[in-house]
Amino acid sequence: MLTSAQATSTTGLLTAAATRRGLATAVLTGPGTVEELTGRPVHWYGGPLAAARIAAPLGLALLEPEDDWLARLPEEFTRRRIELTTLAEAWTLRHPAFVKPPADKSVPPAVYPDGSRLPRTGERIGPDTPVLVSEPVTFAAEYRLFLLDGEVLTGSRYARFGRLDPAPLTAAATAFARRLLDAVGDTLPSAVALDVGPIADPYDPAEHWAVVEANLPWFAHCYAADPDRVLDIVLRAAGPSAQLAGPDRRFVRTLRTIG
Template sequence: MTGPAVTAPAAPQRVLLTSAQPTSTTALLTETAARRGLATAVLDGPATVGHLAGRPVHWYGGPLAAARIAAPLGLALLEPDDDWLARLPHEFTRRRIELTTLADARTLRHPAFVKPPADKSIPPAVYPDGSRLPRTGDRIGPDTPVLVSEPVTFAAEYRLFVLDGEVRTGSRYARFGRLDPAPLTADATAFARRLLDALGDTLPGAVALDVGPIAHPYDPVEHWAVVEANLPWFAHCYAADPERVLDVVLRAAGPAADLAEADRRFVRRPPAGRRQSRRARPASTRPTRPPDTRRTPPVPRADAGRYGGR
């Protein structure tokens, strides 16, 4: 005689937690998550964190809020290495890029595009020289890491959402620095696949990759390049498929217990413990002469490095 069947306890319902700042991407991902059967919640204060403690939570929102909730909610937030862009071969960047500190970047004597590698602690922009860089702020100091690059103009920019080395979805988001969403093109996908085939193991398993063709006044040939690698959990989806964007977001910002072994080295750490694969080269060791004007496009790209702001 057999006893009554034992029913395994149901797995806790997963939750997509979003920041209190509404965006079109937040709305799209929340609707998509609800259709899949996930619970959704908005981070409107410490009580929200207490209510969700112990449940499997995924995050979509900014890095400042993420830093406050990651430990109490057991979140593993994936991000590329700070110096990933600077380490890429020239064939994938088509410009000079170096990781240095804000103190060293202030010694620059020529125009350069300067941005933080993973947040908005200083405004990403083309600065006429290092003296124009911010000197005060709540989250900046002499050792703040920054990427310094040769100014270029991207004729178009595309964001591709990548999961385990495969492009899942994407879209154009800008033309010549102006917001202009449109469908993803075959050329953008082909360039991203070439990069991922060569260097996919240098990125987290879930990442948002921005690429585009550089406009050059003296070279009619279209040269594709990487704009940057972004945090999927703080990246606008523009015209990409929100169903597939959500797949990438859930993997990029979810329970630490779900973390793949290969992704452990990409888990976001506090600023004091940030990762770079090799020592940053001080900006003061670089030549201080102005860039060759024959190589610098007439309209420098001044708005690179956007994350989820629009």
């Protein structure tokens, strides 16, 4: 398993899990690392910018949800209006909106008062950069679930009211994810990280769960989730293209300009 040189707590946990499993591990320190590993079966955990450079020479198939997946969900699972558009279109917004790219951080995810506050220039963005524009909501808690073949293997709470606060996964989070997967499971890769949570509504005391977003598991923090099970998802989501299952081919990351 190859990891980014930018070490994180999750990198350490997954490297330890891989070592326990008997997998060789390596850190991407430069082109020499790629040359040494070329021709060997490699799995990846790290950022998409580095992944874009190494995927072709190492024969990696990187799975990701489709850009418009969140926008296509029935509103019973989102509880808010969401649209996939371009950064140029988002510049014309005249009202507050939460704006983020579908799968990376090339545009800082945030609630913007209007389109004039969005970035307009940058090395990794341009007018055609895809972004998701959604109605602002407040999540009382946010949970990350790691899914493999339509099953929840592990997960963790990672925030409360937008503040980092890891804690064990709850039955309610798992139940909502399973209901979602029963309805739209075939629209996701076989290995994916899914963020969900209850929306805080001061006018409605009932607990209404919604999807936050779907994430790249090979670039997702595991927080309090079981790293051995997270590793199962990472190995499937970013591994040799020769091992790719047919249904996942539609979810292989296109090596366009990414960040």
